[in-house]
Amino acid sequence: MKISEMEREEYVLPGNTSCHGCPSTVALRTVLKALEGNAVLVIPACCTSVYMGPFPNSAINVPVFNTAFASAAATASGIKASLEWQGKDTEVVVWAGDGGTYDIGLQALSGAAERGDDILFICYNNEMYSNTGIQRSGATPYGAWTTTTWKGKREHKKDVSELMLAHGIPYVATASVGYLRDLYEKVKRARKIRGFRYLEILAPCPPGWRFPMDKTIQMGKLAVESGMWILFESIEGKLRFTGVSKSIAEGRRKMKDLEEYLLSQGRFSHLTEEEIGEIRRYVIKKWEKLARLVEGEIDAAVAKFYV
Amino acid sequence: MYEVKILTGNETAAYAAMNSKARVVAAYPITPVTPVVETISKLVEEGRMHAKFIRVESEHSAMAACIGASAAGSRAFTATSSHGLAYMHEMLHWATNARTPIVMAVANRAIGPGWNIWADLGDALSQRDTGWIQFYCSNNQEIYDTIAMAYKLAEDRKVLLPAMVCYDGFVLSHTSMPVELTEFDDFLSEYEPVWKLDAENPFTHGNILPPEDFAELRHNIQKSHDRALKLMKKIEEEFFELYGRRTPLILEEYKMEDAEKVIVTMGAIGSEAKVAVDSLREKKVKAGLVRLKSFRPFPEKELRNLLEDKKVYVFDRAISPGSGGPLYNELKSALAFSPVKRIIPKIVGIGGIDVTKRTFERAIFERKVWIKEVVS
Structure with a gap:
């Protein structure tokens, strides 16, 4: 679809208190446009709790319910149950960071997914706890500097x-702030599906990742072009690569060198050859694993794209 | 119209939630409250209870889902005990500040380790600062009535606070008694929220609250508790006029007219205390009882008026280690400037020790604070 066909109405208002170059505002703006404002947002502790602005103002022009860190999915389940009881077809959207998704929010997320509650759970993943000032999370990649991994994270x-995907929910997809039309279309498709839906958006964070604030979109693209972040979509268990990742998987596009992605960020600037090698091995394994899930759609081992 | 059924405290709580028209229930099982969760599940599946039942994966999520449901405009209910209540702690605070009038049944149980599933009010009393209204019941009919009355109170515009209805684990939760299952149609209509999440009318709830506004919110919550106390009397009267049952919300007096020695306690042992008062009176002791029902808000003035010039024995089925019995401490501060003869602490029934009428008698005749055995 063309950008000109996207919803014109703005639901994330200018003048909010986000950092310059914030990927979350860009992503949320796109998501709410795709939902045409017919949404209730449930937001656990994360950067968005701050950049929506202090009471009595708000930068978000759909209903927002702030909830405690661990409980976003459960709060959304309660809201959805109430709206269903009232016969309202409003999309209940969790908008959580990787802390509220990967770590402290994981139990509630898994519970709601297993119950199949009719919720769209969106994780904007900047690969660290950024609201508290750049600490490692379960989503932080190997080698990355944070204020709790000064010499680089030792785990993937x-x-x-x-x-x-393992929860068997009807919709799972990844997106990147580098490709907003792809994100928009994914939200549109997710909206049409009933049940628990999960969407994860890579959100390159300039102050956290240590790159210039005018490079957010570029970094979101480079992550995908270098294979570090893989775009896919699984509808009713049928998984496919999308966008640039699809071109890479089908051999129509050569991956950019991983080093180009890693070394353009301050958080990786200390990496040794061995450490870069370790990340490379992890990325290859990831591609191979996903390629196996995309049964029959590609026939080559993805590893070969990594020469 | 009503029917009388022989029900356990837990079944009673489930029926009360149904007849109070709770429309979203989110709950997680824990001994001894599990049968509430099972009964509601059955009532919903059989189509007798018209509600959405969310079978959450934890108590933290149970309270979160209730908060969400209430915020979206539905009457929400849950039930828990002990560790479950402790696990909810964060969300209990959240429910109060969010002004979501949820009602929760709590079957009081000790908190481990070691694993102890028996009655002890310490689980709920340790949540006393969360801003919830707290009622402690002494029989199953009272559980039934109080849940409906708690909704009436909690949802009042002057209050808008969550409320927990507590009853001793096993002693009440698993004991069957006849309960009049009154329908509450005249007393409680469908929930009409003051505010709700609505895509047609967007607003942001719970964003950053600057210090002055936060202080205002907290002050309003305190004022709501004060107003709740006043409303309780009105609700007691309205309930009595409709159903002919004197179900206290604030407190219950027993043989207080000429009493000199007064037992003050809460919960199931409040029933046993009546037997103790009768027995003491046979022994020519002018005994009386004040069974406190509402621990939050704490009815300071009412207690002061009743207990002036009396010798007061406070029986706590809980301990705040390093301080003493929670009820004793609250009462001591409430009566600080009253001409009370003496106020004496007693700790009984901890971890489910049976409290008999002889427990009360021994505690009154002997000096020791702790009774750690069954006095038969």
């Missing part, structure tokens, strides 16, 4: 989108 991230 866990992958909650894969975990959601």
Whole structure:
């Protein structure tokens, strides 16, 4: 679809208190446009709790219910149950960071997913706890500097989108702030599906990742072009790569070198050759794993794209 | 119209939620409250209770879902005990500040380790600062009535606070008694929220609250508790006129006219205390009882008026380690400037120890504070 066909109405208002170059505002703006404002947002502790602005003002022009860190999905379940009782078809959307999704919010997320509650859970993943000032999270990649991993994180991230696939829910997808039309279309498709839906958006954070604030969109693209972030969509269990990731998987596009992505960020600037190698191995494994899930759609081992 | 059924305290709570027209229930099982969850599940599945039942994965989520449901405009109900209540703690605060008038049944039980599933009011009393209204019941009919009355009170515009209706684990939760299952149609209509989440009318709830506004919110919550106390008397009267039952919300007096020695306590042992008062009177002791029903708000003035010039024995089925019995401490401060003869602390029934009429008698005749055995 063309950008000109996107919803004109603005639901994330200018003058909010986000950092310059914030990926979350860009993503939320796109998501709410796709939902045409017919949504209730449930927001656990995260950057959005701050940038929506202090009472009595708000930068978000749909109903917002702020909830405690661990309980976003459960709060959404309660809201949905009430709206269903009232016969209202408003989309209940959880808008959570990776802390409220991967870590402290995981139990409630898994519970709501297993129950199949009719919720759209969106994780804007900036791969760290940014609201508290850049600490490692379960989504922080191996090697990344944070204020709780000064020499670089020693563990790889866990992958909650894969975990959601394992829950057997009707919709799981990844997106990136680098490709907003792709995000918009995914939200549109998710909206048409009933049940628990999970969407994870890579949100490159300039102050957290240590890159210039005018490079957010570019970083969102580079993450995908280098294979570090993989775009896919699973509808009713049928998984496919999308966008640039699809072109890469089908051999129509060569991956950019991972080093280009890593070394353009201050958080990775200290990495050694061995550490970059370790990340490379992780990324290859990830592609292979997902390629196996995309049964029959590609026939080559994805690893070969990594020469 | 009503029917009388022989019900346990837990079944009673479930029927009360049904007849109070709770429309969203989110709950997680824990001994001894589990049968509430099971009964509601059955009532909903059989189509007798018209509600959405969310089978959450934890108590933290149970309270979160109730808060969400209430915020979206539905009457919400849950039930828990002990560790479950402790696990909810964060969300209990949330429910209060969010002004969501949820009602919750709490079957009081000790908190481990070691694992102890028996009656102890320490679970609920340790939540006393969360801003919830707290009622402690002494029989099953009271559980039934109080749940409906709690909704009436909690949802009042002058109050808008969540309320917990507590009853001793096993002693009440698993004991069957005849309960008049009154229908509450005249007393309680469908929930009419003052505000609700609505896509047609967007607003942001719970964003950053600057210090002055936060202080205003907290002050309003305190004022709501004060107003709740006044409303309780009105609700007691209205309930009595409709159904002919004197179900106290604030407190219950027993043989207080000429009493010199007064037992003050809460919960199921309040029933046993009546037997103790009768027995003491046979022994020529001018005994009386004040059974406190509302611990939050704490009816300071009412207690002061009743207990002036008396010798007061406070029986706590809970302990705040490093301080003493929670009820004793509250009462002591409430009576600080009253001409009370003496106020004496007693700790009984901890971890489910049976409290008999002889427990009360021994506690009154002996000096020791703790009774750690069944006095038969």
